[in-house]
Amino acid sequence: MIDIGFSWFTLLYVAAGLLTVFGLWLYYDWRDKHLYERERARVAFHCIKCGQVYSARKRAEVAACPSCGYENHKLKF
Ligand SMILES: [Zn+2]
Structure with a gap:
């Protein structure tokens, strides 16, 4: 098993959470923009x-x- 320190584990855990939130933010922003453009057009x-x-x-x-x-x-x- 890979032995990483607690600080590295915490850093990777927080980075994975932030990347997930950022990815969902971009996806929903892109989706809402396209829905709005379709309705506005x-x-x-x-x-x-x-x-x-x-x-x-x-x-x-x-x-x-x-x-x-x-x-x-x-x-x-
Ligand atoms: Zn008519």
Whole structure:
């Protein structure tokens, strides 16, 4: 068995814990960023035929209304 001193064991134990916490921090930060970007990358549309408000992907300039199928342009604020 490997014989290491108590101070080395403590140092390795703390370093492993810190690396685990840091790795989880980076992973969840990356995941939340991608979830937020996906949610944020949507554009609002207002149907001028039936009045429904709906959303679609960001790059869509025109999207069909889910209720009546009318093609509407995106809302500009
Ligand atoms: Zn409509």
